[in-house]
Amino acid sequence: MRHLLSATAGLALMLASGPAMANRVFVSNERSNDITVLDGETFEVIGTYPAGNRPRGITISPDGTELYVCASDDDLVRVFDPNTMEELHTLPSGPDPELFVLHPSGNPLYIANEDDNIVTVVDVKTRQVLAEIPVGVEPEGMGVSPDGRVVINTSETTNMAHFIDTETYQITANVLVDSRPRFAQFTADGSKLYVTSEIGGTVSVIDPETQQITKKISFEIPGVLPEAIQPVGARVTSDGKKLYVALGPANRIAVVDAETDEVIDYLLVGQRVWQLAFNPDETRLYTTNGNSNDVSIIDVETDEVLRSVQVGQQPWGVVVAPN
Amino acid sequence: MLKGIIGLLAGAAALAQPAAAQSPDPVLIRAAVLRVDDPGLPPISRLDLPPADLGFAGARLAIEDNDTTGRFMGQDFEAEEVTATPDTAEAELARLLDDGIEFVVLLADDATTLALADQAGDRAMVFNAMARGDNLRGADCRFNTIHVAPSRAMLADGLAQFLMWKNWPRWFLIHGSHPQDQAMADAYRTAAAKFGARIVEEREFEDTGGARRTDSGHVQVQAQMPVFTQRAAEHDIVITADEADVFAAHLPYLTWDPRPVAGSAGLVPRSWHPAMEAWGGTQFQNRFERLAARPIREADYQTWLSLRIVGEAATRTNSGDPETLKAFILSDDFDVAGFKGQALTVRDWDHQVRQPILLTTGVLTTSVSPQDQYLHQTSQLDTLGIDRPETQCQFPETP
Numbered sequence: 001m002r003h004l005l006s007a008t009a010g011l012a013l014m015l016a017s018g019p020a021m022a023n024r025v026f027v028s029n030e031r032s033n034d035i036t037v038l039d040g041e042t043f044e045v046i047g048t049y050p051a052g053n054r055p056r057g058i059t060i061s062p063d064g065t066e067l068y069v070c071a072s073d074d075d076l077v078r079v080f081d082p083n084t085m086e087e088l089h090t091l092p093s094g095p096d097p098e099l100f101v102l103h104p105s106g107n108p109l110y111i112a113n114e115d116d117n118i119v120t121v122v123d124v125k126t127r128q129v130l131a132e133i134p135v136g137v138e139p140e141g142m143g144v145s146p147d148g149r150v151v152i153n154t155s156e157t158t159n160m161a162h163f164i165d166t167e168t169y170q171i172t173a174n175v176l177v178d179s180r181p182r183f184a185q186f187t188a189d190g191s192k193l194y195v196t197s198e199i200g201g202t203v204s205v206i207d208p209e210t211q212q213i214t215k216k217i218s219f220e221i222p223g224v225l226p227e228a229i230q231p232v233g234a235r236v237t238s239d240g241k242k243l244y245v246a247l248g249p250a251n252r253i254a255v256v257d258a259e260t261d262e263v264i265d266y267l268l269v270g271q272r273v274w275q276l277a278f279n280p281d282e283t284r285l286y287t288t289n290g291n292s293n294d295v296s297i298i299d300v301e302t303d304e305v306l307r308s309v310q311v312g313q314q315p316w317g318v319v320v321a322p323n
Numbered sequence: 324m325l326k327g328i329i330g331l332l333a334g335a336a337a338l339a340q341p342a343a344a345q346s347p348d349p350v351l352i353r354a355a356v357l358r359v360d361d362p363g364l365p366p367i368s369r370l371d372l373p374p375a376d377l378g379f380a381g382a383r384l385a386i387e388d389n390d391t392t393g394r395f396m397g398q399d400f401e402a403e404e405v406t407a408t409p410d411t412a413e414a415e416l417a418r419l420l421d422d423g424i425e426f427v428v429l430l431a432d433d434a435t436t437l438a439l440a441d442q443a444g445d446r447a448m449v450f451n452a453m454a455r456g457d458n459l460r461g462a463d464c465r466f467n468t469i470h471v472a473p474s475r476a477m478l479a480d481g482l483a484q485f486l487m488w489k490n491w492p493r494w495f496l497i498h499g500s501h502p503q504d505q506a507m508a509d510a511y512r513t514a515a516a517k518f519g520a521r522i523v524e525e526r527e528f529e530d531t532g533g534a535r536r537t538d539s540g541h542v543q544v545q546a547q548m549p550v551f552t553q554r555a556a557e558h559d560i561v562i563t564a565d566e567a568d569v570f571a572a573h574l575p576y577l578t579w580d581p582r583p584v585a586g587s588a589g590l591v592p593r594s595w596h597p598a599m600e601a602w603g604g605t606q607f608q609n610r611f612e613r614l615a616a617r618p619i620r621e622a623d624y625q626t627w628l629s630l631r632i633v634g635e636a637a638t639r640t641n642s643g644d645p646e647t648l649k650a651f652i653l654s655d656d657f658d659v660a661g662f663k664g665q666a667l668t669v670r671d672w673d674h675q676v677r678q679p680i681l682l683t684t685g686v687l688t689t690s691v692s693p694q695d696q697y698l699h700q701t702s703q704l705d706t707l708g709i710d711r712p713e714t715q716c717q718f719p720e721t722p
Contacts, residue, residue: 158395
């Protein structure tokens with residue numbers, strides 16, 4: 001506790017309550033059980049803070065006042081004040097929460113329970129479980145439509161994207177995709193849904209209206225074994241022009257023209273690149289590199305990798321505070 | 324149970340899986356797991372005593388996994404669990420075949436597996452979840468058999484690649500006196516030639532039926548093992564081929580020269596290990612341990628994977644028709660995920676499942692082969708085991 005306090009001493013001037021400093025970057029470190037906080041302007045490490053056992057999924061409320069972390073081995077979600085990194089309270093999550101997505105309004109939180117084949121819906125204000133929705137084996141990826149009406153869960157062993165109605169908590173469609181779907185990401189206009197398949201090595205482009213796969217994006221990198229190309233995290237710019245896909249042990253980010261869904265470039269980052277996050281104005285993309293224990297920072301306009309910053313052990317997820 | 328969930332998902336079926344919506348009763352896909360227990364001596368270590376549900380626990384997890392997916396597909400899976408002795412195995416299989424079961428997972432030794440595969444003929448697809456014999460994938464291959472267990476050649480090659488990367492090419496090979504030990508020794512000889520290692524010395528540890536597990540056993544062993552290994556040619560590592568589990572586990576720390584031990588003890592090549600955590604393995608281990616209340620064994624993993632192959636085929640073809648599933652499993656379009664970091668596929672020349680080999684110590688996975696530097700024109704996994712040009716397997720032209 002003592003060294004925790006000294007770690008936060010430098011932050012004293014920011015202790016006033018309110019939204020997190022804009023552009024501050026939060027990285028969950030799965031093995032060292034902590035959160036590394038970076039300054040989004042200077043990329044300096046501001047501090048490292050305990051986060052419970054096996055922190056993985058990480059997100060922040062739209063108003064920037066609450067940081068949510070899946071503490072997978074604690075079977076709960078920890079809620080932090082993003083300014084002080086003090087733990088405010090916890091949320092029930094169901095067992096082994098891995099990834100989650102916050103409703104665009106900031107409430108509720110939809111959590112994938114990897115060991116239990118369910119998605120848990122939690123009200124972040126009342127801290128009550130609203131629903132448990134049975135899904136396929138090893139639920140992982142969670143995406144939400146921009147209008148908040150549909151939540152997508154991907155199940156890694158069932159190999160489906162499950163469409164969940166956020167009003168009724170009923171599954172309305174199941175789309176079979178390639179092996180081990182990891183992540184689901186809508187475009188900002190809601191017209192397309194991207195689902196990455198880690199073992200299949202593809203990204204399925206799904207029309208959310210018809211729940212049909214309209215295209216599969218595949219990847220080919222000279223000098224990299226095809227088996228090493230394992231799409232995991234994905235983010236699309238809000239103008240719908242560029243999609244970035246983390247390719248896991250290929251140690252690269254694929255840059256995809258999101259209008260044609262053709263790959264335009266590959267960017268070399270750290271080892272086992274896992275999840276991605278933009279800063280609020282989408283000029284920077286942060287990548288967690290699980291095996292090299294660092295974060296790469298990409299200039300979104302030029303697609304150059306600017307630098308990498310050492311964080312904790314096995315960085316898993318990343319989120320940037322809103323403006 | 325199933326009905327309730329289907330009711331909950333009624334709206335689901337209508338949109339993406341119309342077939343499921345049309346048939347209110349789920350399609351039943353039946354399989355059986357036939358385990359032939361050979362009443363041999365107990366293992367050297369009591370930690371290796373076989374649990375009563377060996378293999379079956381893996382089957383139960385696979386059926387759970389398949390049924391969870393099956394809810395969305397209108398499919399229901401079951402696997403009958405049958406134990407037999409070498410004497411009763413034929414009758415048990417006959418009963419299963421007469422009952423119309425067309426997917427049979429076998430947990431048996433090499434000879435029994437071959438005999439039962441022949442008995443099944445074209446009436447069932449057989450999944451070999453235990454027997455490692457290279458002959459079963461070679462001269463004695465059978466078209467109806469999918470080898471989910473890795474072959475001895477794959478295990479030996481997986482270890483050999485790692486030892487070459489480690490720059491330990493001089494091997495002192497010690498094998499047991501049982502036929503399966505000799506077969507494993509053959510696999511190491513082939514692997515050494517294939518990857519450029521040298522077997523600088525070979526010895527046979529004869530199974531004389533000595534007193535194991537007696538109060539004074541370790542005293543005897545402590546004296547015997549150093550003597551047995553003394554004055555061997557200069558070597559980097561001791562490779563043990565002891566499938567009968569007679570001596571290898573005693574060798575680490577008791578060799579005459581201070582050398583590491585691999586093979587049947589020390590660094591052991593396996594299909595799976597309960598400490599494996601990469602590639603989603605943690606979740607798989609958690610699910611298994613919650614179900615079986617014990618750590619997983621290779622036989623459980625291989626049985627799980629066998630039934631997942633059936634389940635995956637049923638999902639991808641949206642069918643419960645055994646002929647459709649068999650054809651799909653043997654097609655180029657088939658692959659399945661098995662927590663090994665890449666898609667697992669079936670070799671068309673001998674029906675061996677391609678898979679990475681784990682190199683494990685007692686508590687950890689030390690490495691996973693194939694090693695990066697061994698490349699291949701079609702699949703890196705084909706650097707492990709008998710490749711297409713070398714195969715002695717000849718399937719009938721049009722089965």
